[in-house]
Amino acid sequence: MTASGEQVVLVVEDSEEDREAILRALSRSHPELVLEFLHDGHRVPDRLRDDALPHPVLVLLDLNMPGTDGFRVLQELRADEDPRLRDVIVVVFTSSTTSADIDRCSEAGADSYVYKPVNFTLFRTVLQGAVEYWHTNGFVRPGAPPEVPVA
Template sequence: MKDRYPSQPPTILLVEDNPGDVRLTREAFKSSAFDATIESVTNGDETLAYLADCGDSHPYPHLLLLDLNLPKTDGFDVLEELRGNDDHPQLPILVLTSSQADEDVLKSYELSANAYLTKPDSPEEFVEMAETIESFWFDEVQLPPFPS
């Protein structure tokens, strides 16, 4: 991963309204020794505003971790907006939610989510998830170039 991001660590935008899950996710990436910047927002409106401001006040994220059950604009609406907007077609979006409902999985993929993950139950499982995301999305997958 170090060769792919020589100037700065990759940025992950976490869209999560539960402060406990934000903390667990941040700690999991820190525990996994993955050198990434984790930015977080708490709802869909903040997500869209964050992405609209990329380049001006913060870097464009390399990956979006998106909860579905959000206040204001929910995760499905965020997916629909981002996938229908030519400004963000290459942004990898991983749904990270507590829902295991088949209809949520299906709708997420219909809206072009890149993956659907169910939130882990324990801190150890959060670390495993972080390590898997790092290994697959940052070490194995060839991602497109990102805007600066």
């Protein structure tokens, strides 16, 4: 969370068109969210470890990216000993509907798997619903240890 109370969502998406659609879909419905974009997966762990920047409340992760794909990012995050990586909420937002991809993400520890529709109206509705779910739940993963305030 930023000093002004804004919550950061880290969007990992290689498609410029999809990044723009995500921005359009969430900017009006969730103005309290600050969207930060990475165009590939290899920078995600370093970004989540960076204490100079506000820690994201959620990672919106595309699967099919060049280089380090979303599967690899998800596996690295969940296997890391650092709770800033291991415990961050990860919502996979992808065009893949194969049961193999869904199962693979579930086994790797994705918190949600959301299909990315081609139609913008559906795209917006689905994305807003997924973000609203986590927003309503305080951006807390089920079973995650509660944060202890630092005095």
